[in-house]
Amino acid sequence: MSEPKVFLLPDLGEGLTEAELVNWLVSVGDEIRVDQPIAEVETAKSVVEVPSPYAGTVTQLHGEPGQTLDVGKPLISVLPVGATAPAPVVETVETKPAETGAADTYREEEKAGSGNVLIGYGTPGGSGAARRTRAPRAVVSASSTDDKPVVAPDAQKAADDLLLLRTRVPGKLGAVISPLVRRMAREHGVDLGDIHGSGDSGLIMRKDVEAVIHPAVEVSAGSTTERPVVEPVETQWAVDSRTGLGISSRTPVKGVRKVVSANMSRSRSEIPEATVWVDVDATALVELRAGLKKSDPHNTPGLLAFIARFVTAGLKRFPDLNTRIETAADGSQEIVGFAGINLGFAAQTDRGLMVPSIRNADKLSARELDVEIRRLTAVVRDGKATPEELGSGTFTLNNYGVFGVDGSAAIINHPEVAILGVGRIIDKPWAVEGELAVRKVTELTLTFDHRVCDGGTAAGFLRFVADAIERPTSILADI
Structure with a gap:
């Protein structure tokens, strides 16, 4: 039984300390070869394809598109060719009633299969590599024959995974990619499950959430009835305290x-x-x-x-x-x-x-x-x-x-x-x-x-x- 090899994001030149993950070129369960491009990352003004130093089966992707990764941190885990996958680890999760439905929905989606890959999860039917359902360390109980406690994932990482479950659209695995979109929805109490994304394959975009937060209205002549309009209009998040003007957008300085x-x-x-x-x-x-x-x-x-x-x-x-x-x-x-x-x-x-x-x-x-x-x-x-x-x-x-x-x-x-x-x-x-x-x-x-x-x-x-x-x-x- 062998452990997967973890490939750390390398310094891609000029002493860079971070890179933005643009796109995954492989999925969990894929068989890859040495020097095969596995991801596209944006750094030093360019989009660079990162090759894998290992051959084998992809067991985990340590990031999602749009996320900024630090050099020296895990990028991908690969089970070497001919190695035996570790036995699955059983972890008991005490979930709150409100969370159980989301988690069950996610597991059903995982069984059904999807071309979209999340952190630590993948399309079933590939390599058969072990998959784990993560939860906060405080709610994981030991479950093994030798009474040794199961080592729980990092608390922050587990919290991030739970957040993914809560903001996942049922039946649309991977429909919310951008952390900015998820945060915006959470801060404004928007249920992502009620939104049909305007992006490819139903991907929920920032403008979709903004349209829910600030729905456009049109008042017809001689009537006080308001109704939605089809044409998009400029939306505003808040009023700037210094200028008194509405803030029309916030663009992260990145890439x-x-x-x-x-x-x-x-x-x-x-x-x-x-x-x-x-x-x-x-x-x-x-x-x-x-x-x-x-x-x-x-x-x-x-x-x-x-x-x-x-x-x-x-x-x-x-x-x-x-x-x-x-x-x-x-x-x-x-x-x-x-x-x-x-x-x-x-x-x-x-x-x-x-x-x-x-x-x-x-x-x-x-x-x-x-x-x-x-x-x-x-x-x-x-x-x-x-x-x-x-x-x-x-x-x-x-x-x-x-x-x-x-x-x-x-x-x-x-x-x-x-x-x-x-x-x-x-x-x-x-x-x-x-x-x-x-x-x-x-x-x-x-x-x-x-x-x-x-x-x-x-x-x-x-x-x-x-x-x-x-x-x-x-x-x-x-x-």
């Missing part, structure tokens, strides 16, 4: 937004930043690309790829901007330089702002940079970027011109020491050889860490990139 918030706050608190900017005549670069596109419509780099090439060339001449500051335990600091450039670039996605980095970008041509920019943009928008692709940059290029703005004092992507922003390219009046002309003009903005260099270095780098944009043909011939 991507949590990572961005922590990183930006650290950048502002630790880095004494300064900003320099310059307007640039980009007409020659726009015309160069237009000419290349005529001769090769399908293999012409985008403008951002050309600017990225100018940036890597500029960083070679001004390497202070391609560094990082490290602080030792005794408070001493070092400026760490790199033998290469990993160029990060900001990409907007449905899950927030991502900054993937092109590794060894200084060794790539404009065409090769364009290929990597397109590839990494697609990867992050699909949520499949690795921690290495998202956390290895040494300098960031931010094209905020795509949002239709001219300039921005960007926040440095910690632990880097500088970020270059590019505004939109628009027609503006410009003096050319003493004559006023309409030119394609953009604004470059460089925000830098004043601890690693002074304004002269920052201005020199910015002027180099600006000159390259204004005279791309001659610069490309030299880099």
